[in-house]
Amino acid sequence: MTVRPSPGDLLIIDGRASVQFAGDRALTFRVVSVSDQPTYHGWIWLTGYVLNRRGEATTKSEIYVQLAGLRPAHSTPGPRLPRATRPNASPNDQGDGSAVRVGAGLRAPADAR
Structure with a gap:
């Protein structure tokens, strides 16, 4: 990258x-400003x-580098967000209503009498 x-x-230094380095x-390195000095x-x-x-940003720094040695970095993934879960879903729930709670007093439809 010889372009300013x-x-x-986002650069690889x-x-x-x-x-x-x-x-x-x-x-x-994520560039915030470029000095005219x-x-x-x-x-x-x-x-x-x-x-x-x-x-994730860990440190703010000022660095002195050669323009000819700068390389663009591929985008890094953003911070991972926690997976959305349903508050009352059982571990066996696939979202289609077919999960059965064996020890919680619920029975599979074939066992219902």
Whole structure:
């Protein structure tokens, strides 16, 4: 990515962008702002958030990186939401009304007399 990043961009920051992010120190970074401060040719200051594997912001950072080493990241999944459950559903309920509570006094239709 030799195009100047914009706020909202999701980037992979690794050893290509700067040696300080080589190997296991690579990170996924959500850009918040891009500095207009003069730097060496081909380098840039970025402010943003380091994201964990679940796409959650963990740290706000200002980093100094080479434009030529920046790569767009694929979207990370957002935080997982809990599954919706029905409050009175039994573990065997498939949502079609066919579940039978064996020990709760309910009987299968064939046993009803």
